[in-house]
Amino acid sequence: MVDKKKIKVGSPQTGCSSCMPNTFEIPLGPQHPALKEPTHFLLEVEGEIIVNATPRIGYVHRGIEKLAETKTYSANLTLVERVCGICSHIHSISLANAAEGALALEGFEVPMRAQYIRTIVAELERIHSHILWLGVAAHEIGFDTLFMLSWRDRELTMDLLEDISGNRVNYAMNEIGGSRRDMNQSQIDRMLKYMDITIERMERYKDICLNENTIRMRTQEVGILLPQKARELCAVGPTARASGVAIDVRYDDPYSAYGEFRDIFNVVTYDSNDVFSLVVVRIIETIEACIYIKWMLKNIPDGPIFKKAPRKVPEAQILSRTEAPRGELIHYLWSNNTNKPYRLKITTPTLSNINTVSEMMKGDYLADSTITLASIDPCFSCEDRMITVVNNDRRKAKVETWSESQLRKYSNDWHTANKRWKK
Amino acid sequence: MNAVWWILTILGILFFPGIGFCISIALFDEWIDRKFYAALQDRIGPEHAGFKGILQPLADFLKLLSNEDIEPEAADKWGMRLTAIFGLAIPLVALLFIPIIDTTGLLSFEGDILLLAFLTTMIALIIYLAGWFSANRLAMPGTMRAASQLLSYEIPILLAMFAVALRTQSFSLAGIVDWQLDAHRPTLFSLPMVIFFLVFLLSSQAELERSPFDIPTAETEIVGGWEVEYSGKKLGFFRLSADLQMVFSAGLAVTLFLGGPTGVEMWIPSFADWLAGIEGVSGLAVVAILYYTTMFAIKTTIIVLILSTMRALMARLRIEQFLEFSWKWVIPVTLGVFVITFFYVPWTDQVIWSHWEGLFEVA
Numbered sequence: 001m002v003d004k005k006k007i008k009v010g011s012p013q014t015g016c017s018s019c020m021p022n023t024f025e026i027p028l029g030p031q032h033p034a035l036k037e038p039t040h041f042l043l044e045v046e047g048e049i050i051v052n053a054t055p056r057i058g059y060v061h062r063g064i065e066k067l068a069e070t071k072t073y074s075a076n077l078t079l080v081e082r083v084c085g086i087c088s089h090i091h092s093i094s095l096a097n098a099a100e101g102a103l104a105l106e107g108f109e110v111p112m113r114a115q116y117i118r119t120i121v122a123e124l125e126r127i128h129s130h131i132l133w134l135g136v137a138a139h140e141i142g143f144d145t146l147f148m149l150s151w152r153d154r155e156l157t158m159d160l161l162e163d164i165s166g167n168r169v170n171y172a173m174n175e176i177g178g179s180r181r182d183m184n185q186s187q188i189d190r191m192l193k194y195m196d197i198t199i200e201r202m203e204r205y206k207d208i209c210l211n212e213n214t215i216r217m218r219t220q221e222v223g224i225l226l227p228q229k230a231r232e233l234c235a236v237g238p239t240a241r242a243s244g245v246a247i248d249v250r251y252d253d254p255y256s257a258y259g260e261f262r263d264i265f266n267v268v269t270y271d272s273n274d275v276f277s278l279v280v281v282r283i284i285e286t287i288e289a290c291i292y293i294k295w296m297l298k299n300i301p302d303g304p305i306f307k308k309a310p311r312k313v314p315e316a317q318i319l320s321r322t323e324a325p326r327g328e329l330i331h332y333l334w335s336n337n338t339n340k341p342y343r344l345k346i347t348t349p350t351l352s353n354i355n356t357v358s359e360m361m362k363g364d365y366l367a368d369s370t371i372t373l374a375s376i377d378p379c380f381s382c383e384d385r386m387i388t389v390v391n392n393d394r395r396k397a398k399v400e401t402w403s404e405s406q407l408r409k410y411s412n413d414w415h416t417a418n419k420r421w422k423k
Numbered sequence: 424m425n426a427v428w429w430i431l432t433i434l435g436i437l438f439f440p441g442i443g444f445c446i447s448i449a450l451f452d453e454w455i456d457r458k459f460y461a462a463l464q465d466r467i468g469p470e471h472a473g474f475k476g477i478l479q480p481l482a483d484f485l486k487l488l489s490n491e492d493i494e495p496e497a498a499d500k501w502g503m504r505l506t507a508i509f510g511l512a513i514p515l516v517a518l519l520f521i522p523i524i525d526t527t528g529l530l531s532f533e534g535d536i537l538l539l540a541f542l543t544t545m546i547a548l549i550i551y552l553a554g555w556f557s558a559n560r561l562a563m564p565g566t567m568r569a570a571s572q573l574l575s576y577e578i579p580i581l582l583a584m585f586a587v588a589l590r591t592q593s594f595s596l597a598g599i600v601d602w603q604l605d606a607h608r609p610t611l612f613s614l615p616m617v618i619f620f621l622v623f624l625l626s627s628q629a630e631l632e633r634s635p636f637d638i639p640t641a642e643t644e645i646v647g648g649w650e651v652e653y654s655g656k657k658l659g660f661f662r663l664s665a666d667l668q669m670v671f672s673a674g675l676a677v678t679l680f681l682g683g684p685t686g687v688e689m690w691i692p693s694f695a696d697w698l699a700g701i702e703g704v705s706g707l708a709v710v711a712i713l714y715y716t717t718m719f720a721i722k723t724t725i726i727v728l729i730l731s732t733m734r735a736l737m738a739r740l741r742i743e744q745f746l747e748f749s750w751k752w753v754i755p756v757t758l759g760v761f762v763i764t765f766f767y768v769p770w771t772d773q774v775i776w777s778h779w780e781g782l783f784e785v786a
Contacts, residue, residue: 026560034643048564048742140643142634142739148464214635214738366564367644367741 022046026366030059034140034370037380041357041373045366053361053369055354058387060380068344073099073176073313076341080331081170083346084382086132089125090324091331092174093118095344097255098320098333099176102313111307112257114178116300119257120191121164121173122322123289123296127198128157129325130286133377134205137279140371141218146208153201156194163187178306188297195290202290206283209276219276223360223372226273233359236352237327238285239376241269242277249323261295275368275375282377311339324349326377350376351383432529440523440716442515448720449666452673452727453480459728463735480666484659492655495558502556507657510549514667517542520596521674522683523719524712526604527597534594539675540581543630546668547573550632550639553661554649565648568742569632569639575749576629576636582757583619583626586764587679590616600683607689609682615760620680622757624726627672628733629745631665635737638745673726674719681722684715 023044030038038059044052064083068076073095080091096118100110131154138146158168165171165181173179209215225235230243240247248267250258258265268284270277313335320331327349334343353376360372402410435441454469454477461468469476494500520528520535528535551573554566587610588594591602603609610616629636640648650661677683688695698714701707740748 024560026564033646045564048567138738142637142641142643143737144634145464145735146738148466152465212738214740217740217744218738365741365743367638367641370643 023051028053028369028373032370034374035380036136037378039378039380041361041369043361043366043369048366050361050364050366050369053358055358057351057354057380057384060384061386062381062384063386065344065346068341070340072311072339073341076344077174077176078172080344080346081172084324084348084379085169086129086379087125087324087326087329087382088170089118089121089173090322090329091346092172093122093256094320094322094329094331095333096174096176097322098318098331099313099335100309101318101320102316102333102335103176103309105314105316106310108177108309109307111178111304112301113182113303114305115257116260116296117179117181117183117305118174120183120293120296120300121161121171122256123293124157124161124164125171126289126325127286127293128154128161129377130282130289131157131202133282133325133374134279136377137275137371137374138215140374141215143215146205146215150205153198156198160191160194163190175306177309178304180306182305183300188300192294192297195294199287199290202283202287206280206287209279209283215279216276218368218371219274219279220272221274222364222368223275223278223375224273225356225360229359230356233355234352235327235356237323237325237349238278238281239327239353239356241267242281243273244269244271247328249321249328253321255320255322257296260299261292264295265292275371278375312337313339313341326350326379327353348379348382350379351385354378354383435529436519440529441519444523445515445518445667445670446663448723449663449670450480450484451477451720452670452724453666455724456669456727456731456734459731460735463732484663487659487662488656490655490658492657493652495652497558498652499556499558502552503653503657506549506553506556507653507660510546510553510664511660511667513542513545513549514664514671517546517671518667518674521671522596522600522678522715523674524684524715526600526683526685526715531595531597533598535596536584536588536594539596540584543580544573544577546664547577547630550649553653554639557649557652559652561646562649562651565639565641565645565651568645569649571742571746572629572632572636572639575746575754576626579622579749579753579757580626580630582754582761583623584675584679586619586761587616589761589764596678596683599679600685603682604685604689604695609680609689611680615764616680618756618760620676622753623676623679624729624733625753627676628730629749631669631672631730633730634734635739636745637739638742641739669727669730670723673723673730676726677719677722681726684719684722686714686718 023046026043026045028041028043029035030040040056040059042054042056043050064079068079071079077092077095080095081088083091100108131150135147135150135154138144138150161171162168164183164187165173173181225239225243227243227245230240230245235243235245236247246267246269249255251262251265251267254262266288268281268288270280270284272280315337316333316335318333318335320333322329322331329349330345330347332343332345332347333341336342357373357376357378360375361369364372437443457479458468458475469479472478472482494503517539519530520539522528522531547569550569551566554562554569587599590610590613591599593599593602599610606613611620632638632640640650645651650658653661682689688698698711701711
């Protein structure tokens, strides 16, 4: 087991410690080449070593939860798919599961073939998401060759998704009560063929990552998250599994068709607790996902893919858990016997994992901050929500929270004062 | 030193084989580098400007010249401008000493290796100053990394250069090329020089700040490092300077280890005599110049291909890993081999290579 190399914070400094600050602050974001979406980490750096990292989210709050209250369930499936650009399908599964769970109180049941189709698409999505992450991580450590090659192989999965659903990003496969598109035999054959190729490729990348020295040098003993800390900080998904915490909603609380192959399901864990562990876990998970898809394609039942659901969802409060590629995704639905949700609350895995990043960064080199941040596969636009900044530091700028009426008053005052102003 | 000599030298410095030619070959080598790097990654690379995108580096440079040039208020503005100009000028000056169209460089004197050693160090110093003047929080770590990287790669490069000087008993590039012609073999095939060649390539990669040693400019870590505040013309100058440095490093490697601009005449004495004969004839001298230039371009491109392969094969190291690698492995090994070269090589050389040299003895 690797020990966390803790750097002594505030250790006695030689020389003039009063006139020179020991640490200086480097902002990571909101604009940074390593970040695909805006977020902010304030890194306190001693030389090249990070002693503290403070996350600050809330740059891309989109108000999706509030918007969901104004739309019907069917329209909401389209809406929640837009929460994330990479793991879009799992959001619509999650909401559909929640709504169907409420409908099940009245004896409603979703056809099994639809559940299989949903699960197959979800696993395809996991494959493309994990390979995408592998490429991004390789880019962060400056290994662009692996980045390009892995994204080339990701195209196989993207082609399959396009073949099944007609889209490469938002698949629009789900409807309350089933699936919107069926799969024919030629599509199934093509998928079986491509899955074999993907497995072969991923085995190759596994070999590369396990044996290539520079990758090991950059990822081993970097971003250490001990199992106890992972539990304390409520890490989910591959982040937790890479710390040896065997949690996976697909196994612990099967939804859709996952219950059918629970006996061949492996919860992939690895125990080196660092970024290297995350790489290994994700690659093996990709291979496992290919195997599950092949099993499902061989055992997919015949039958209808859709059963018309009643328009109104009975009053209930449903917590729907699903395993997104990044971890456990929670949709909390409060229905009130109308065709629109009364309240929908979404917690994406990045929100659960973001506190682990600060823990992982401490004691590491500045050069490792981006690979550590990328290692949780962050998706900030999905998790972002409105926040209130509480600033207790008197040296910094004052933070104010304005209500809508105050904003309107400010706007009116400004325009009265600047009547001649032109753009 | 008559008027014709002066005019020819000035034209040589300006166009061929001076600034114009060096910039052309630098842009060409960047294109080769990009195409080959792309091919290794299963991409296409530059495609549209010119034949297979051969004009893309030039187009990039011209575009950067036309871009807005932003200077931060806190920065030392004249410092930034001067470093950009010197960053372009120093590699150009250094390239004038490399033999390209002849077995001697355009400028050449006994001891020019020492000047080149000074100029390579100056390039690194310019990079340090460029980061320092730009007064940016992200440039600072890049500058510090550049400075520590400078200390680590400069020593192996100098040792490799001086090892060759020691081996060939000459302190000028012209003398080194002549030694290789006389010995009928490139310095590379002289016993421990293979190790120095590898060390030179490795250190060149570090000096050029290319992956896996692109630590001072790591884009995904410190947003471009020391060059973060440079935009427009100044960035264009630094980009061109990087290409020129690449040609300079490759050209120096070619001169020191691969026989410079000479080619097959090393093993065909009659061809060498013919080449030496036509250099005086004004009409046929063009043939000799073209031959030497082609040989130089081919050899430089081979070195650039090796550097590109190195760039594609590895992930970026961390600065402390690089320093450890450099100080614990490269420098001790280089020093050790240097000592061996000093004491044993003249002896072993006589025993082993006398047979080889006998094959090409001019009657």
